[in-house]
Amino acid sequence: MNVRRQRISGIAVAAVTALGLGTLSACSGASAAGNTEKFDVVASFYPMAFLAQQIGGDHVNVTSLTEPGQEPHDLEISAKQTAQLQESDAVLYLKDLQPSVDDAVAQSEVKTKIDAASLTTLEKHGNEVGGHAAEHDDHEDEESSGLDPHIWLDPVRYAQVAEGVGKAFEKADPDHAADYRTNTAALVKKLDALDTEFEDGLAHTKSKVFLTTHAAFGYVAERYGLTEEAINGLDPESEPSAARVKELEKMAKADGVTTVFYETLVSDKTAKTIAADAGLKTDVLDPIEGITDKSRGNNYFSVQRANLKALQTALGAK
Secondary structure, eight states: OOOOOOOOOOOOOOSOOOOOOSOOTTOOTTSOOSSSSSEEEEESSHHHHHHHHHHHGGGEEEEESSOTTSOGGGOOOOHHHHHHHHHOSEEEEOTTTOHHHHHHHHHOOOSEEEEGGGGSOOOBOOSEEESOOOTTOOOOOTTOSSBOOOGGGSHHHHHHHHHHHHHHHHHHOGGGHHHHHHHHHHHHHHHHHHHHHHHHHTSSBSOOEEEESSOOOHHHHHHTTOEEEEOTTOOTTSOOOHHHHHHHHHHHHHHTOOEEEEOTTSOSHHHHHHHHHHTOEEEEOOOOSOOOTTSSSSSHHHHHHHHHHHHHHHHTBO
16 A cells, blocks of 8 residues: 655745644634634634644634544534534535534535545555555454545645645635635645655664554555554453454564554553553554643644654664
8 A cells, every 4th residue: 555655846935924833722612613704614623623723824713623632533513513613614624534524514504615535645544554564464454444534644645635725715715815825835835844854754763563552644654664553443441352462462573563552532551451461662642633731742743743753762763
């Protein structure tokens, strides 16, 4: 499933104002979603809200349907949120990630509906994704039939989505099109730089295999020549089978794996169980589905850089 690496096209950015990288003060689910003097955007969850705020700047009022700390896959939209959605000027979401959002968007009369999944390419990712097909992984992942939605973790794909969102904003709110265009170019430039940081930071490592409890990093593995081993099919609260732990321990020794990664919004029980049995360390690899006080950073870029540092440590970057 290797994707030929595509560099983000260089965009000349002249005299642009640096986009603030702070938390999204306008992205609280409690804020008004519609009927404001600004361009009202409802975003499905943090990565979409971040894009909307960075591209829209002062011209937009952004509301996130998913509260900080809430697992986005489990979101059930309330009647109040449905009403807010109806009153908004645009909705930005990622189709097939949150079924309740998909249903609400389909039934709404919002004029501008922006599906991030349609702005880049999605792929199927199974239990193991990356730069090589390891012989020790001989089982099929039952949950690999669908497309992997975690496109925002890949700076290149996220930039492609940003460009599409920018164009959608320009069309829906032409009075501020020039600012949307400028903000989009600045954001893409920062994502291009982040892509370079990941490429350079992961180019020379002792190991190329990392182990996660959530198969969220397939695009990252693909982009930077790594292999993600994920403990798919396991409930976050359940313990892995003895056979699976033995398989993972064998894989860890063969590929020089040192760390089991877990995420901030779910229990770390599975990771710690496997780590204890296999003699491995544990650490956080954040899928950036929401920002909380447990996050290693207060925005997309700072958490991505924390992820890069964690991967470099685990993989033995030279």
